[in-house]
Amino acid sequence: MRNYILKRLLFTIPTLLGVFIVVYIVIRQIPGDPAEVMLGKTATTAQIEIYRTAHGLDRPAIVQFWLALKHLFVGDLGMSLSHYRPVLEVVFERLPSTIELALYGIVISSFVSIVLGVVAATFRGKWPDLIIIAFSTLGTSLPTFYIGLWVLVIFALKLGIIPVLSNMVKGTAYWKTLFGPVLTMVLGGSLVRTTRSSMLEIMDEDFIRTAKAKGVSGRKILFKHALGNALIPIVTMVGYGLAISFGGAIVLETVFVRSGVGKLLIDAIGSRDYPLVQGATFIIATFMILANLLTDVVTGIVDPRIRVAGDVSF
Amino acid sequence: MRELLRNKFIVIGGSIILIIVIIVVFAPMLTKYDYGAIDLPNKQQAPNAEHIMGTDAYGRDVWCRIVYGGRISLTVAICSTAIAMVFGTLLGTLSGYISGTLDFVLGRIVDVMMAFPMLLLSLIIGIALGSSTRNMFFSIGIPIIPMFYRLSRATTMSIKERSFVTAARSMGSSRWRLILRHIIPNVLPYILVIMSSAMGGAILAESSLGFLGYGIPLPTPSWGLIVNDGRSFMFTYPWTTAFSGAFIALTILGFNLLGDGLRDHMDPKIRTAAR
Numbered sequence: 001m002r003n004y005i006l007k008r009l010l011f012t013i014p015t016l017l018g019v020f021i022v023v024y025i026v027i028r029q030i031p032g033d034p035a036e037v038m039l040g041k042t043a044t045t046a047q048i049e050i051y052r053t054a055h056g057l058d059r060p061a062i063v064q065f066w067l068a069l070k071h072l073f074v075g076d077l078g079m080s081l082s083h084y085r086p087v088l089e090v091v092f093e094r095l096p097s098t099i100e101l102a103l104y105g106i107v108i109s110s111f112v113s114i115v116l117g118v119v120a121a122t123f124r125g126k127w128p129d130l131i132i133i134a135f136s137t138l139g140t141s142l143p144t145f146y147i148g149l150w151v152l153v154i155f156a157l158k159l160g161i162i163p164v165l166s167n168m169v170k171g172t173a174y175w176k177t178l179f180g181p182v183l184t185m186v187l188g189g190s191l192v193r194t195t196r197s198s199m200l201e202i203m204d205e206d207f208i209r210t211a212k213a214k215g216v217s218g219r220k221i222l223f224k225h226a227l228g229n230a231l232i233p234i235v236t237m238v239g240y241g242l243a244i245s246f247g248g249a250i251v252l253e254t255v256f257v258r259s260g261v262g263k264l265l266i267d268a269i270g271s272r273d274y275p276l277v278q279g280a281t282f283i284i285a286t287f288m289i290l291a292n293l294l295t296d297v298v299t300g301i302v303d304p305r306i307r308v309a310g311d312v313s314f
Numbered sequence: 315m316r317e318l319l320r321n322k323f324i325v326i327g328g329s330i331i332l333i334i335v336i337i338v339v340f341a342p343m344l345t346k347y348d349y350g351a352i353d354l355p356n357k358q359q360a361p362n363a364e365h366i367m368g369t370d371a372y373g374r375d376v377w378c379r380i381v382y383g384g385r386i387s388l389t390v391a392i393c394s395t396a397i398a399m400v401f402g403t404l405l406g407t408l409s410g411y412i413s414g415t416l417d418f419v420l421g422r423i424v425d426v427m428m429a430f431p432m433l434l435l436s437l438i439i440g441i442a443l444g445s446s447t448r449n450m451f452f453s454i455g456i457p458i459i460p461m462f463y464r465l466s467r468a469t470t471m472s473i474k475e476r477s478f479v480t481a482a483r484s485m486g487s488s489r490w491r492l493i494l495r496h497i498i499p500n501v502l503p504y505i506l507v508i509m510s511s512a513m514g515g516a517i518l519a520e521s522s523l524g525f526l527g528y529g530i531p532l533p534t535p536s537w538g539l540i541v542n543d544g545r546s547f548m549f550t551y552p553w554t555t556a557f558s559g560a561f562i563a564l565t566i567l568g569f570n571l572l573g574d575g576l577r578d579h580m581d582p583k584i585r586t587a588a589r
Contacts, residue, residue: 014422014425015422015425015426015429016429018422018423018425018426018429019426019429019430021426022426022427022430023438026438026439026441026442027438027442029442029443030441030442031444137567137570137571138563138567140570141514141563141564141566141567141570142559142563142566143518143521143522143525143559143562143563143566144522145521145522145525145541145559146541146555146559146562146563149545149548149552149555149559152548153548153549153552157549164549244431246431247430247431247432247433247434248431250431250433250434250437250526251433251522251525251526254525254526265434265437266526266527269437269441269528270527277438277441281430281434281438284430284431284434285429285430285431285434288429288430288431289429292429
């Protein structure tokens with residue numbers, strides 16, 4: 001097991017490096033002189049010259065990249081042009097808000113999804129099943145921003161339960177700042193159908209029939225035998241859902257005006273603060289990689305077969 | 315074919331897509347206004363007989379903008395999915411067939427691409443390329459490549475072990491002939507199945523980019539842009555966003571259902587479980 005985790009950790013290093021290279025190259029494709037792009041429109045000629053020498057922009061491309069890489073290793077992602085502070089500092093300040101949203105969102109929406117999925121599987125083909133399937137199919141098809149906007153209109157405007165600007169208003173109860181985005185994630189819940197189909201698949205297995213034949217109670221079969229086994233694909237989906245929610249935060253935080261990394265990134269693009277765009281993108285991707293890694297390790301612990309299969313592919 | 319039509323998902327999803335395509339293609343016959351015609355005295359009207367979906371903040375007919383906007387959004391979805399499919403399938407098939415170094419290198423590149431949230435990758439490719447309809451094909455298409463790459467790689471790896479491929483090889487078929495004549499035709503059905511989901515994903519990406527304010531530049535009304543137009547007035551006048559968002563959702567729903575149906579159809583194990 002330890003070897004497996006170590007191996008997976010080792011494999012994230014080239015991926016992280018690749019992510020950095022991609023972001024580095026992409027940001028440098030923006031038309032215009034990199035010094036001018038990085039310093040913004042207000043920079044003077046003298047500032048641009050200083051920046052050029054300081055960042056080695058007058059040197060060959062490969063040397064420049066090497067410098068950027070060296071800076072990365074000491075945790076220096078440059079200075080933000082709109083915040084006038086180191087990029088990493090600005091990003092880390094906003095990170096807790098995004099992590100909080102992702103965790104609450106994924107835990108609550110997964111719980112609701114799993115419950116609904118189990119109910120649907122139990123009533124296979126009957127009306128509760130059909131209703132749940134219809135709503136979850138609709139939910140997964142609705143764009144996040146669309147659900148979010150309606151949650152805002154209904155709960156902030158019509159009912160006045162939550163503030164329109166989630167965590168910007170001082171003195172708002174904690175749960176109110178999370179209510180809107182989390183409800184949006186619940187309504188978009190994509191796990192219902194995964195849970196239902198893996199439950200149904202398990203219910204067709206021989207050992208369930210054996211349990212039934214032995215006279216095990218229906219409830220025990222459902223929760224212990226079926227759900228226990230169906231949990232492996234579900235756990236995987238929850239983990240990948242967590243990874244995806246770091247990306248989903250971009251839209252959610254924009255809709256609910258939450259000051260997280262996603263909103264920070266969108267604002268940075270708007271104000272052409274490219275060092276911050278580069279930094280925030282890199283951090284979001286890093287978290288996504290870590291969430292995926294965590295998922296693989298957890299499923300590896302839950303289901304040893306995956307661990308072995310994973311070893312072969314390396 | 316008859317078997318295909320027996321699948322409820324395929325029938326419902328397919329019909330939704332067909333209706334939307336018909337509406338979009340026959341747009342000029344279904345509208346009596348110009349999608350750009352500004353009519354300030356009649357701005358932000360609720361749906362009525364004259365404007366069945368109301369008017370936006372500039373008095374433009376929303377139904378008309380949605381119908382014409384569908385042309386842009388569907389074009390973007392088709393072209394970006396096509397780009398993703400061609401590159402993803404080709405590279406995935408090569409990777410699966412040749413394996414070795416090529417497979418390793420491409421695999422790591424795909425790992426890196428998948429480390430980004432799709433929307434984020436679209437965003438940064440978009441800002442690097444600059445905003446235009448053609449660049450949008452790439453900024454939305456490139457993040458979808460891994461989806462096709464992984465599926466075609468996995469499928470190729472299982473197909474190349476099958477006896478008809480070995481037979482063709484032993485008869486002296488060249489590597490390229492093998493890939494083009496024997497492998498790709500057998501990979502394609504699987505690819506076509508996920509194409510539907512990819513189209514839905516592309517529609518979602520386009521509208522999300524539009525919502526975030528990084529869509530196709532004015533005055534072309536794409537669905538994402540119409541949503542964004544209405545967003546500022548969401549609290550006082552939600553109609554514009556409501557109708558354009560509903561069209562986006564309906565289209566994605568159609569593609570998702572079609573995709574689910576096709577996948578069930580391809581995989582008999584799921585087929586029995588779903589019933």
